[in-house]
Amino acid sequence: VKAITMAEPAPKKQKVGQQQQLRASITLTEEEKHLFSLLLKTSEECALGTTLRAVGGWVRDKLLGRESKDIDIALDNMYGSEFAEHLVKYVGEVEGPTCISGYGIIRTNPEQSKHLETATLNMCGVPVDLVNLRCESYQEDSRIPQIRIGTPTEDALRRDLTINALFYNLNTGAVEDFTGQGLSDLENGIIRTPLPPQTTFFDDPLRVLRTIRFAARFNFKVVPEIFAAGSLETVKTMLHKKISRERIGKEIALVLEGAEKGYRFASPMQQLFNMNLLDAVLDLPPKAAIEDSQYMVNGLHNLHKLERHVALEKLKLSKDEARWLTLASILYPLRSSMYPGPKKRPASTVTHVIMNSLKFTNKDSAEVARLLETAPSFADLIAQAGDVQNLCRCATGMIMRKTAVAWRHSLTLALITLLPALEHDDKLCLDAQPYRKPYSEDELSLVLKYADAEQVIENKLHLLNVWDLKPLLNGKDVARLIDKPEGRWMTAALDSEIRWQLEHPDGTVAECSEWMKTQQFA
Numbered sequence: 001v002k003a004i005t006m007a008e009p010a011p012k013k014q015k016v017g018q019q020q021q022l023r024a025s026i027t028l029t030e031e032e033k034h035l036f037s038l039l040l041k042t043s044e045e046c047a048l049g050t051t052l053r054a055v056g057g058w059v060r061d062k063l064l065g066r067e068s069k070d071i072d073i074a075l076d077n078m079y080g081s082e083f084a085e086h087l088v089k090y091v092g093e094v095e096g097p098t099c100i101s102g103y104g105i106i107r108t109n110p111e112q113s114k115h116l117e118t119a120t121l122n123m124c125g126v127p128v129d130l131v132n133l134r135c136e137s138y139q140e141d142s143r144i145p146q147i148r149i150g151t152p153t154e155d156a157l158r159r160d161l162t163i164n165a166l167f168y169n170l171n172t173g174a175v176e177d178f179t180g181q182g183l184s185d186l187e188n189g190i191i192r193t194p195l196p197p198q199t200t201f202f203d204d205p206l207r208v209l210r211t212i213r214f215a216a217r218f219n220f221k222v223v224p225e226i227f228a229a230g231s232l233e234t235v236k237t238m239l240h241k242k243i244s245r246e247r248i249g250k251e252i253a254l255v256l257e258g259a260e261k262g263y264r265f266a267s268p269m270q271q272l273f274n275m276n277l278l279d280a281v282l283d284l285p286p287k288a289a290i291e292d293s294q295y296m297v298n299g300l301h302n303l304h305k306l307e308r309h310v311a312l313e314k315l316k317l318s319k320d321e322a323r324w325l326t327l328a329s330i331l332y333p334l335r336s337s338m339y340p341g342p343k344k345r346p347a348s349t350v351t352h353v354i355m356n357s358l359k360f361t362n363k364d365s366a367e368v369a370r371l372l373e374t375a376p377s378f379a380d381l382i383a384q385a386g387d388v389q390n391l392c393r394c395a396t397g398m399i400m401r402k403t404a405v406a407w408r409h410s411l412t413l414a415l416i417t418l419l420p421a422l423e424h425d426d427k428l429c430l431d432a433q434p435y436r437k438p439y440s441e442d443e444l445s446l447v448l449k450y451a452d453a454e455q456v457i458e459n460k461l462h463l464l465n466v467w468d469l470k471p472l473l474n475g476k477d478v479a480r481l482i483d484k485p486e487g488r489w490m491t492a493a494l495d496s497e498i499r500w501q502l503e504h505p506d507g508t509v510a511e512c513s514e515w516m517k518t519q520q521f522a
Contacts, residue, residue: 022187026062026168026175032071035124036170038091038099039073046086051076053133053152054168056159059175063166063186072129074155074167080130081105084119087130091123099124134158136203153178157194160207161214162186165194189220197229205239208277209251212268216258222271230275239280248281249358259310259322266307269330270300283357288339288349295333301421302329309416311436313447323364325409327354328371332417335372367406374403375413378453382414388453389460396457397466397502404467408454415450419443462505471497472512481516489521496521 028036036052043050053074061068075083084103091099103121119130135150136158150158156165156178163186167176177183179194191211193200201208208230215222229235239248258265272278278296292298306329309315317325331350341347350372354365377399385391403410420443439447457463471494478493479486493516500515501507 022063022183026059029067031124031126035071035126035128038095038123039087040170041094042083042087042090045090048083048086049077050083052170053176054170055155055166056164059166059168060163060186062168063175063183070127070129072131073170074131074133074152076133076152077149079117079132079149080119081117084121084130087123088121102127152176156182158203159194160200160204160210162190162192162194163214163218163220189218191215191220191222191226193226197223197226198232201229201232201235202238204242205235206243206247206251208235208239208275209248209255209272209281212271213251213255215271216255216264216268219264227271227275230271230277233276235275236277236280239277245283245357246359249360252281252358253323253360256323256326257319259306259315259326260317260319264307265322265326266300266303269303273297273300281357282353284334284349285339285341285347285352285356288334288337288352290334290337290349292333295337298333299330302332302416304422305329305416305419306412308422308436309412309419309447312439315412320367321406321409323360324367324371324406325413327360327364327368328375328409328413329416331368332372332375332413335376370403370406371410371413374399374407374410375417377402378411379414379418382449382453388449388456391453391456391461393461393463393505394499394502396461397463397469398499400457400463401467401469401498407457411450411454415447418446466502469498469501472501472507472509473497473516477513478516481513482519482521484521493519493521 036054039052042048043052053076055072055074058068058071073080084105088100088103101122103119105117105119117131121128121130133150133152133155134147135154136147152167156167159165162179162182164182165177165179166182166186167178168174169176175183181192181194184190185192191214193207193211197211211222211226211230214220255268256265258268269278272281273296278300282296284290303326306326310317331353334349334353337349338346339349339352341352348369350368351365354360354368355362381391381395381399382388399410400407422437438444473481475486475490475494478490478497482493496519497512497516500512504511
């Protein structure tokens with residue numbers, strides 16, 4: 001066991017991977033000190049004899065000097081629910097009933113990939129999960145593990161990565177590294193599995209996705225053995241067979257959050273492609289009509305270009321916007337693809353991927369579809385205008401009525417589809433820097449053109465909130481003016497009326513009425 005006590009310095013840094021400055025010790029906040037004190041006193045006062053350890057992400061983040069709000073506590077001699085009962089009673093007596101809230105037991109639920117009973121609560125304002133140290137074994141045809149209380153070493157070895165297998169012993173105040181590699185890997189920026197990666201991935205194929213996600217989040221170097229193991233056909237088969245689409249979707253959502261949080265999001269998707277796993281993740285429907293045989297390659301080109309654009313332009317995206325724009329980028333080559341849906345009716349391949357393969361929401365599907373429909377329209381409109389100062393107000397406004405508040409993201413998507421692919425972008429997952437390479441003169445000219453288009457739309461054409469524009473004349477008014485019974489023709493009539501209003505922003509009801517009298521609608 002390697003341990004860093006509260007007084008010992010961290011090991012010297014080596015020039016491997018993306019190096020990190022580790023803290024010499026874990027510095028606890030006042031609330032963490034109080035929380036840990038209550039946990040220890042519970043064990044002491046109730047004569048439980050429990051060694052308590054903070055585990056996983058909290059330890060990793062504290063050593064990196066990052067704050068972490070969620071704390072997982074592992075117990076060496078009992079289940080989390082048992083300790084929680086003593087904790088709730090003891091803390092309620094010494095601190096009062098309001099110190100602990102939200103107490104509950106999350107039972108095992110294989111349907112949701114929850115295989116370990118966990119006591120969860122909010123203590124002193126901090127979310128805490130209580131679990132036992134565990135040893136897991138898997139049957140060949142199932143991801144559901146057989147679990148027993150394990151030793152610290154067994155618990156550490158069954159985790160996904162060495163950097164996530166570090167413990168902070170509350171009883172001794174020491175950081176414990178039972179894999180013997182976690183501390184050095186964290187310092188040197190290395191992504192490695194505690195056991196041979198083939199063993200780790202065969203036990204739980206979802207760990208392939210988690211591995212590349214953490215590599216992107218921390219910009220760490222992945223050891224070659226992981227790529228070799230992840231590329232095995234058996235892993236791909238097991239990913240299909242063992243892992244629910246919901247869990248796959250959650251991991252991909254966390255990857256795509258990189259566009260919001262400022263870490264890389266194209267490189268992990270590229271790594272999945274390089275390991276021949278991306279098609280298992282996107283999982284197209286049977287008999288999908290694919291016009292672009294290189295749809296994954298071209299979709300990844302778009303994603304790399306978006307990653308670079310976000311980095312260079314410092315784009316600010318919300319979590320939802322990041323998910324929609326990244327999905328639209330990688331699925332752009334499939335925007336016209338259809339497949340035989342329910343009752344053999346043509347259905348969108350993109351919708352299938354988002355809703356069925358990734359289990360994202362209807363809202364996600366609708367917003368991505370909106371971007372995929374309008375980005376090509378924006379690209380054509382700007383190309384036809386030549387000089388963006390000549391953008392047609394009517395045509396631009398009609399596109400923006402479809403995009404609504406997402407119009408800037410639609411412009412961004414149009415831009416990145418026109419930028420040239422990054423050279424050797426299939427290798428960018430192994431190199432942290434090329435995606436930040438400044439734009440060439442030609443690239444910059446295109447980027448500035450689209451930036452000018454955004455300014456023209458907002459400040460010259462005054463089209464903000466055009467999606468809220470209401471017709472001056474309602475359906476009954478139009479029917480009366482044309483002297484024609486209401487019917488399906490009215491959709492085209494009201495659409496034409498909006499176009500007239502866009503062309504005549506200062507037009508009055510009277511002027512619109514006179515124009516409407518001259519129109520004919522079938």
